[in-house]
Amino acid sequence: MSGKKEISRRTFLNYALMGTGGFLAAGMITPMIRFAIDPLLKHSAGGDKVAVGNADEFGPEPKRIDFKVHTKDGWYESETTMAAWVRKTEEGEILALSPVCKHLGCTVDWNTNPDGTKDQYFCPCHLGRYAINGENILGTPPLKPLDEYEVEVKEGKVYLGKVIPNPRQGVAG
């Protein structure tokens, strides 16, 4: 060790080395990271709305509708079958609920509870229950109401879009 000067030269070289190394690593990895996180930054296409029937077909009683959606999953394009429980609410609006239970993703059915609770959706997996507009019944496993579909009524026809959260609150059953 011949004094302070030599140490500072080494320190400087060390910093320069870290900088160059950092640049090398960044140059290599930046494009790859951007490539990998692309799904995060891609805004979803939204998807076209699908016609499922005439508005006057639906009454206050929920009716199960199966419809096909064209999905593009990366390079894989397919027709997926979706289901919805559709009814006309007391305000006269069309409400389309997703049948996927908010607890663990089983499929709910209308009025099939063996206990005989009336006018409720029932999930057979963990006995979850929802009221007629999808509100979760407090005290049953689900903590959120059933999701609903974006609904558009145009010239008497009902179109369903993507699934959005249901704003309703849970109710006591």
Place this chain on the structure above:
Amino acid sequence: MAKHDKDATFVGDSRVSAKRIPNISPSYSDFPGKSEAFWPNFLLKEWMVAAVGLIAFLVLTVSHESPLTAKANPNDTSFVPLPDWYFLFLYQLLKYPWAAGDYVILGILGIPGVAFGAMVLVPWLDAGKERRPLKRPVTTGLMMLSLFSIFFLTWAAHDEHVKKHGASHGGAGANAPAAAADPNFKAGDIWTAQASCQGCHGKNLEGTAGPNLQKVGEKYKPEEIKEIITKGKGSMPPGMFKGSDEDLNKLVEYLASLK
């Protein structure tokens, strides 16, 4: 690593010595002459060169998109296969009659086998102490010969490919899309009489191994067509036409009329 020293103490019940070695870089005076420390002196220079190289490499990737031809289609007979460039020399070697057919053992095992085997075993084949290339002429000479052969064979394979199938860069004849064959096209009688022509260009000129000729008149003048028929072109051999000169002229006239 750990020396079996009676006085050695260890960290806990492990085999790691309890004696700490200070983490201090040696003084530069420990490096004699123009030697230098790997870290940070030499590595910094190396990485700076690597950084420039990386920039050049990234520019290459952006400016030259990697090629992707059409999806693999085993029935695409117009596609001329070509291995990746670093296998071309082997590919070319196997084209020569003295390294293929009955002599394929020579082409596959004899030449490349011996050459690569010798490469692996070179420390024992050239076991002398001398390291300077000029002082061991046999080793150096054989290597130069192999290098020359590899370069020549690679060049020959590329050259042959370009000559036969046009200057399609990227290695494959993918950018020569064959004119879409018209399934309703009916060839004239003068064509249907020529069995050997149909072998490659199809019964109705739709093309199989050879190109589609249904609109050949757009591309060539009559004189050119005649020359191609008599002298051949690319992989098409000369003298395939069977018949009189009069028939040849009729055929040329017919082909030139196809537009």
Place this chain on the structure above:
Amino acid sequence: MMQKMYDWVDERLNITPMWRDLADHEVPEHVNPAHHFSAFVYCFGGLTFFITVIQILSGMFLSMYYVPDIINAYESVKYLQTEVAFGVIVRGMHHWGASLVIVMMFLHTLRVFFTGAYKKPRELNWVVGMLIFFVMLGLGFTGYLLPWDNTAYFATKVGLQIADTVPWVGPYLKTLLTGGEIVGAQTLTRFFAIHVFFLPGALLGLLGAHFVMIRAQGISGPL
């Protein structure tokens, strides 16, 4: 802070000797291009390693989008190249890097050959180096098929025909590589497995041995 973390690890694992050995080994004048420009020939080995690192990283990222299946392979490559941001660059790095790594390795081999650096006591390292060369060629050959485009398909067909002509073992070798009668679904999964697991595994082991031997023996002296 950093110092404390270092000391904590060092106390338990005694990493200082390893680290000092790596950092402090001297680089002799005759391999340093700063002193003799012609010494740049000694850089090819390091550059080969650098590009190998790029290949491994870009390959890992490409496999996030790629599927080894004859229906989807081509579609997925096309998708990642045309629709995923920076896909052109990442696939480009892997594609052009594959050629570059062969070039660099070739030059490195020639440097070692012409400086006679394979002589005693470095015979073993030379043999390991040649094995690395063959593994790299294998990686090039198997990787070429994966996009499942025409270029890939027919090049592989030619390659397998060549394998077929090897006396005695040729037909068996061909069936083993093809995984069936034709170049198809089973060939693609086989090539994928070889390209992504078997050969890289072998490569990492061989590279480790290569580097350990270099550190143990030091770089060969000047001519």
